[in-house]
Amino acid sequence: MNAPVLEVDDLHVRFGSEREPVHAVRGVGFTLDAGTVMGVVGESGSGKSTTAKAIAGLVPIMQGSVRFHGGPVRHRPGPGGVQMIFQDPIASLNPHRQVRDVVAEPLLITGTSLRRARSQAAEALADVGLDPDIFGGRRARQLSGGQAQRVAIARALLARPALLIADEPVSGLDVSVQAGIINLLHRSVTEQGTALLFVSHDLSVVRSLCESVLVLYRGETCEQGPCSHVLGNPQHPYTRSLIASVPEPGRSLAQVPVASVSAPDSSSVG
Template sequence: MPGHPPHLEVSLLAGSGTAHLRGEQALLSIRDLVVEYRSKGGVVQAVSKVSFDVLPGETLGIVGESGCGKSTTGRAVLRLGKMVSGQISFAGEPLERAGEPRMRELRRHIQMIFQDPVASLNPRRPVKDLVVEGLAIAGVPATARAAMSSAVLEQVGLGSERFRDLLPRQLSGGQAQRVAIGRALALRPQLLICDEPVSALDVSVQAQILNLIEQLKAEYHLTVVFIAHDLGVVRSVSDNVLVMYLGKVCEVGDAALVYGSPAHPYTRALLDSVPRADPDNAFHGPAIEGDLPSPLAPPTGCRFRTRCPQATRRCAEEEPQIRELRPSQYAACHHPLTTDRVVSSEAASTTTTAQTVPAVDETD
């Protein structure tokens, strides 16, 4: 498990009702972020008043069902989508006020790894050029780019000459994701946003990519926001975890606490949904019922109440605010879980970080 950064404290963001992770110098700060999309049916409330901080060197995992707004939150940091309101600060600079020329400069320090690696790569360019695209845009000379290309490909396990002239369609999913990681690292970013980077890969390849990200994080002193719906993956790489549901923060805090003793019923349901072979640590229930409500018309009060087995009238009438339930653990719930339980090692599985980049074969 990754080590926890020093001087970490979890405190309440005054006035917003949203918990955030605060350090002496947060590299990334998000306050009351709101992102909406207009559609034929109305306004989709993708992200609603989300706030959090990420400290230098920390990995924050963001987890939730599809459609909860986690990817939209990550894309908003790079201004890849228009935000309605809120504040995003990177190294003390407000990104929502930055013009497009300045954002292009800042994106050299904030890089993103996308869910579909092949789709994120230019299909007409070879691997040796893809990994240094950012440097070419920045005006780095060709000789320097060539040297960086070789170095980066070696670091991500694609150092063999046979990879250099391949096109994206000639790569496997794992190989394409390594190229995407190399492209991000070639710019030597401070913040790396990983948007479902292993969800489309086989389990064995997932482990290799996760190990690679962890190794490069330590080598380059990266700060990481890791977005995924796979609870085991998020647990294996995160110092702290933020759980989202329908655009809202449900729970946030130290990864070991959130996984070991979930406070929000939705977090508990997510953990219980992980299949387990151990009959002594089976499903705890009760199960979540119903489908995810439409973001066009989210429920009043608590957005999870329509599927929550503990919902009461108060949950429909009053929106719960984030509050401290245990040290370093916050949740937005009128009826939080109070009974500690330890998640099985299978449910909260961790991936051991490799000391070297795993070798790549023809099927990786």
Template sequence: MAGTGDAHLRSRDVVLSARDLTVEYSTPGGVVHAVSGVSFDVRRGETLALVGESGCGKSTTGRAVLRLERITGGQVSFHDTDLTALRSGPLRALRRRMQMIFQDPVASLNPRRTVRELVVEGLAIASESAATRAHVADRVLAEVGLDPARHGAMRPRQLSGGQAQRVAIARALAIRPDLVVCDEPVSALDVSVQAQILNLIKDLKAEHDLTLVFISHDLAVVRSVSDRVMVMYLGRICETGSVDEVFGSPAHPYTRALLDSVPRPRRSFSGPALSGEVPSPLDPPSGCRFRTRCPAVIAQCSTEVPTIRRIGPDHHVACHVAEGAVAAGAIGLSVSGAEGP
């Protein structure tokens, strides 16, 4: 966090801000604690990655900040506008500046529409003219590497996975948004296609001055596209910071475990790897939610929720023992001397 002296600068540069964001679902089995008190800022022009195992709450967080999920508590602001207080009409108007690229590109595309119709669907809803829609369709399809004449007449079932994802990206960019949330945008693609799509996203971000929230479980992907990283576990933040700080000096035991799970040459372990299953969000552990799997757990971890504290210029961690355990090697996981993912 920046200091109070540059509060004005911070407010001007922050595109998306979440404070104590909470998302819970009532089910016959109890309350699902999907996201619990998450706070973060995304600055203009940067890419913030949300990282963690399946079920950690990263996708729910991404959908909640766009009001695609019902927010139980907390506040989400977009350019100083409180999204949680907006009714459907004003929210719909503001959504032209916020878009999402979904994980399964084919499933997110209407099979009855042509590619040309799909990419300008938002403009049609906004009652833009047919001439404007045709011009924009040609432009955005060309920008994502598709032929407007050939691919524009196709339907989603005729596209490859990579082509479908390019259409999804084109649709997100057609209305010139400020913010794009990318939910696992390459996880459904072959490795050979992933690199093409990631390079495309990076090029389009620079060209259009986009601000991105990039959701992924793949640390190698995250490192290649992100400026800052937010590690989540069972609905809470474990660690945040710049890519260099989090990957180079991971402070939370869970972050270190994630990094050690990535195949790398010349890696040595100083102890056992992370074991056990992720607890149910219906009944998360008291105190630190990672304590049931943490090799550095102490008594305080079961009774007190760790607060997020600053340990570097842009590096924060929520752990009672992070600095001491890492320094002493007590966590039992090592990333020192190994190449990053």
């Protein structure tokens, strides 16, 4: 039996000083196999993005471990590596480079010819709904937030990663575009065996894409398990409250139940 692509064990992330620590993530652990999708959900400040960045090696880990194919996470170009789609796409793109070269970068740095890399980048742009003849020659700084997000997704998928960490990848996109992007992500998982860690506040998208789900509250795990079980029959009051807060036609805000949740100590935030 093959080892998991990703193993996270007792992950702790702390910011601030020794005298005034801020515990952003406390004791999170899970495994993720090739060709599977795990959703990470929770309200703003629950520690979702911090968990994703810690796994990617972008914030220091105070305690615990993160293993990629049994070893440390090492970012390497080309297929089989780790890619991340950031929640702020504009900040993740070089504003002065042409979009075609931003997308082609994972291929260019592995020795692919400029002509071939740009040709594949054009296909990737078309896959995310951006006409390469229109957008390929633009600078990243000329893009809207939604366009920049699609460019970041195209670049990440073109790299054919073994592990893709996607932090709110469709939150800034029109509903008409979201379905196409979700289908692209699903195709990467099913056809290329990508392990996808999908951070989102949109439970409907998580239900449709993810096999398993991790629910975070103030940096701690409330529930985790198969998506159908956790979201279909939630056991923790916070999970029930999170699901109940999803807007439904005909239901007023006064009808949304507020759960009484036992919070971690006051020094812990997500």
